[in-house]
Amino acid sequence: MTTVRIPAGWPATEAQARAVQDELRGRVVLDEPGPPPGTGRVTGVDVAYDDERDVVVAAAVVLDAATLDVVAESTAVGRVPFPYVPGLLAFRELPAVLAALDALPCEPGLVVCDGYGLAHPRRFGLAAHLGVLTGLPTIGVAKNPFTFAYEEPDAPRGSSSPLLAGEEEVGRALRTQQDVKPVFVSVGHRVSLDNACAHTLRLAPRFRLPETTRRADALCRKALKATEYVV
DNA sequence: GCGACAG
DNA sequence: ATCTTGTCGC
Structure with missing residues (x-):
């Protein structure tokens, strides 16, 4: 388990966080499949x-896209860097996620986030934000x-059916299992919406949620339970 | 102003 | 996200 280092200048207030979103959202790439x-x-x-203990643990789990077998995983621990504010989730989650990705022994390929990408009040949810910071192709799959x-x-x-912000399709409600509540897919960075949905469907052959998020969720919870001290 | 609101 | 027992179903 590696230790989270909060990047210099990481926003401390909501106003600063919104300013960062405004600065970065123009860098999202939408014309790659x-x-x-x-x-x-x-x-x-x-x-x-x-x-209670001000502890955050992130996990990254790498799967072989063809077999869905786990090929690598990593975790990172640190202090909670930002409160939960709807629309500003990235500022709470990303430092730990970046540390976990850095600790991987291989390239991650496509990254699947738990939350939204462009389907966001300011069109810059955590999946889009992570994509811009890392340059990796990313998508968001929310519950x-x-x-x-x-x-x-x-x-x-x-x-599937469109996720709508007024007239604009910002994502898609995608049924990954028959007669089960859909998941909500949106583009993060360097991936088309059609392709994001195709990936999500392949990653969820048996359960509602993609194997990527199920594996990562299980791992970060286990690592949190095992955590005793954070300096 | 109040409520709703990814995780 | 997290707090929480048993319970229904494959």
Whole structure:
């Protein structure tokens, strides 16, 4: 388990955080399709907290995209760098996620985040933010629709409907299992929305959530329980 | 002004 | 995110 170092100048207030979003959001790349599903590597990242002890643990789990076997994993611990504010989740989660990605022994390939990318009040959710900071292709897969509207997709696995901010399609509600609540997919960086949905579907052959987030979630929780001291 | 609100 | 037992189902 490596230690989180909060980057110099990391925002401390909501106003600073919004200024950073405004500065970085123009750097998102939207005209690349991204890696083809089922090839190379796919990495899930997630974070667990103990607010009582001011501890955060992130995990990164690298899967073989064809077999979904785990090929590498890493964790990082540190202090919680920012409070939970809807719309500013990246400032709470990313320092630990960046440290975990740095600790990996191989390239992560496509990174799947727990949350949103462009489907965000300011069009710059944590998946987009992580993509811009690392240059990696990223997507966001969220469990809730946040503030967005959508019509219920058809019952079969693979059905989807647009996630709407007014008239604009900012993501998609994607049914990964028949008759199960959809997940909410949006583009982060260097991946098209169609491709993001195709990846998500391949990563969820058996359960609602992609294997990437299931693996990363399990690992960061386990690592948090095992954590005793954080200096 | 109040409520809602990814994790 | 996290607090939490048993319970229904594959």
